[in-house]
Amino acid sequence: MPYLKPERPEKVNAPSLKTSKERGERLVCLTAYDFPTARIVDEAGIDIILVGDSLGNVVLGYGNTVPVTLDEILIHLKAVRRAVQRALLVADMPYGSFHTGADDAVRNALRLVKEGGAEAVKLEGGHKRVQLVKRLVDEEIAVMGHIGLTPQSINKLGAYRVQGKTASAARQLLDDARALEDAGAFAIVLEVVPREIASLITESVSIPTIGIGAGAGCDGQILVLQDLLGMDRDFRPKFARPFFDGERCVLEALASFDQAVKAGTFPALEESYS
Ligand code: KIV
Numbered sequence: 001m002p003y004l005k006p007e008r009p010e011k012v013n014a015p016s017l018k019t020s021k022e023r024g025e026r027l028v029c030l031t032a033y034d035f036p037t038a039r040i041v042d043e044a045g046i047d048i049i050l051v052g053d054s055l056g057n058v059v060l061g062y063g064n065t066v067p068v069t070l071d072e073i074l075i076h077l078k079a080v081r082r083a084v085q086r087a088l089l090v091a092d093m094p095y096g097s098f099h100t101g102a103d104d105a106v107r108n109a110l111r112l113v114k115e116g117g118a119e120a121v122k123l124e125g126g127h128k129r130v131q132l133v134k135r136l137v138d139e140e141i142a143v144m145g146h147i148g149l150t151p152q153s154i155n156k157l158g159a160y161r162v163q164g165k166t167a168s169a170a171r172q173l174l175d176d177a178r179a180l181e182d183a184g185a186f187a188i189v190l191e192v193v194p195r196e197i198a199s200l201i202t203e204s205v206s207i208p209t210i211g212i213g214a215g216a217g218c219d220g221q222i223l224v225l226q227d228l229l230g231m232d233r234d235f236r237p238k239f240a241r242p243f244f245d246g247e248r249c250v251l252e253a254l255a256s257f258d259q260a261v262k263a264g265t266f267p268a269l270e271e272s273y274s
Helices: 014-023 035-043 070-083 102-114 127-138 151-157 167-183 195-204 246-263
Strands: 027-031 048-051 088-092 120-124 143-148 187-191 209-212 220-223
Touching: 014 027, 035 048, 035 070, 048 070, 048 220, 070 088, 070 102, 102 120, 102 127, 120 127, 120 151, 127 143, 127 167, 143 167, 167 187, 167 195, 187 195, 195 209
Parallel strands: 027 048, 027 220, 048 088, 088 120, 120 143, 143 187, 187 209, 209 220
Antiparallel strands: none
């Protein structure tokens, strides 16, 4: 698809997302972890850029998000901050950064905002996190909720599975979403939940829902950038449509480089100095 300059150049902020929902404008969200890609993602007009703890999977090679530290998020957040001008910049609160008491959580969230330049933080969990979300919002920190599949709970869950499949689990998700809205969250990520439940939640709250594996009824969609770019042929959950064959393209570029070096055709005369 040819690149056309986006039509919505105004800066995105947490309150403006609610207006987008009211206007029926779908929100387009992506992760980014470094300066050059964040610059491209921002230029493309993506509304929300998340420095997610998926960093652990797609950049640091941990295999899951559990080991990711606040300092690791901060390093990547600062790089992304230098690039982002229009999108709302959200930083994930990694596992362990909000589990040891509200004061610790506020201190850690403030580091993301003050040192890292995040405009909002995201944290996983529903009713259990409601008091904490209230506290963070009281401290002037914009908070994005995250319910459904919460990858930081992998050791408790045992596997990444669709959440909210029984009537009571679906009811709990709906209650969680309402409670997060009441606590002051400005948006909620819905991860890997049945599309009917995601649509019901979307209709039941006035703040935007951002879906990943939650169907087209959400107010916005988020993908992990590396999944969108098709960078890992071994990781293709059905919700993560690759919009590009990145792994193959990179391999082909590397093969061309290898061939050119071995054949002595790289560098050419015009690629060297006299
Ligand atoms: O860390 C992340 O990338 C996320 C998104 C999947 C929402 O939390």
